[in-house]
Amino acid sequence: QQQVKQSPQSLIVQKGGISIINCAYENTAFDYFPWYQQFPGKGPALLIAIRPDVSEKKEGRFTISFNKSAKQFSLHIMDSQPGDSATYFCAASSHGNQFYFGTGTSLTVIP
Amino acid sequence: SAVISQKPSRDICQRGTSLTIQCQVDSQVTMMFWYRQQPGQSLTLIATANQGSEATYESGFVIDKFPISRPNLTFSTLTVSNMSPEDSSIYLCSVVLGPENEKLFFGSGTQLSVL
Numbered sequence: 547q548q549q550v551k552q553s554p555q556s557l558i559v560q561k562g563g564i565s566i567i568n569c570a571y572e573n574t575a576f577d578y579f580p581w582y583q584q585f586p587g588k589g590p591a592l593l594i595a596i597r598p599d600v601s602e603k604k605e606g607r608f609t610i611s612f613n614k615s616a617k618q619f620s621l622h623i624m625d626s627q628p629g630d631s632a633t634y635f636c637a638a639s640s641h642g643n644q645f646y647f648g649t650g651t652s653l654t655v656i657p
Numbered sequence: 658s659a660v661i662s663q664k665p666s667r668d669i670c671q672r673g674t675s676l677t678i679q680c681q682v683d684s685q686v687t688m689m690f691w692y693r694q695q696p697g698q699s700l701t702l703i704a705t706a707n708q709g710s711e712a713t714y715e716s717g718f719v720i721d722k723f724p725i726s727r728p729n730l731t732f733s734t735l736t737v738s739n740m741s742p743e744d745s746s747i748y749l750c751s752v753v754l755g756p757e758n759e760k761l762f763f764g765s766g767t768q769l770s771v772l
Contacts, residue, residue: 578759589749589763590700592658635699642758647700 549573550638552648559655565623567651569636572617576638576646581610581621584633584650593634594621626655659684661764663750669770670740677736678767680750685730688758691723694747694766703748706733740771 551570559565569579580595596603596610596619603610609622623630636648660683670676680689689706703723704714712725726734737744750764 580761582763587766587768589661589663589747589751589766592760592762595760637761639759639761642753642755644702645761649699 549646556652575640582635663764667768686752690751692749
């Protein structure tokens with residue numbers, strides 16, 4: 547059973563546009579929701595993370611929106627750049643225990 | 658964050674052989690994890706490497722196939738034994754850091770191809 551569901555599987559965005567990736571979860575015990583960015587041939591890199599006590603967290607062009615009642619969270623990449631082209635994974639964990647990953651979104655930003 | 662070094666970065670191996678992947682962390686960590694990422698897929702936890710005790714394996718993974726060593730708080734190895742083409746994947750070492758051990762960091766991975 548997929549603990550974290552991620553969509554879309556792939557995304558193509560024009561340079562300067564907004565990229566939006568969505569994730570949903572069921573387990574209300576999850577208390578930490580990170581996003582990872584992975585370039586080909588590299589390991590996933592922690593990009594940004596949020597806890598359920600806030601509804602939004604912003605770091606530069608990257609924003610997480612969190613809806614606790616809907617059990618959904620999303621990653622917004624503002625002013626998307628070709629260098630943002632990568633695979634993005636959402637994840638969830640409870641008290642630092644096992645991390646559950648989404649299936650990934652392949653983002654392509656067209657110049 | 659942590660600097661996590663994995664060796665080798667990639668390898669091409671013959672069916673039936675074994676490969677040992679090394680993971681070195683630049684700081685002492687309590688728990689180290691090994692993940693597998695099959696082509697175009699998400700990340701699957703293989704096992705948790707515990708210092709001073711046997712590794713804890715997830716469902717579908719067994720010690721005979723994926724023996725793990727954890728001799729100290731900065732180093733671990735994962736061996737992929739008796740390899741088959743189905744073992745072709747990226748293998749990732751990872752550690753948790755942070756005041757509540759909530760942040761998971763990954764090494765650069767080992768790209769394994771089995772012929």
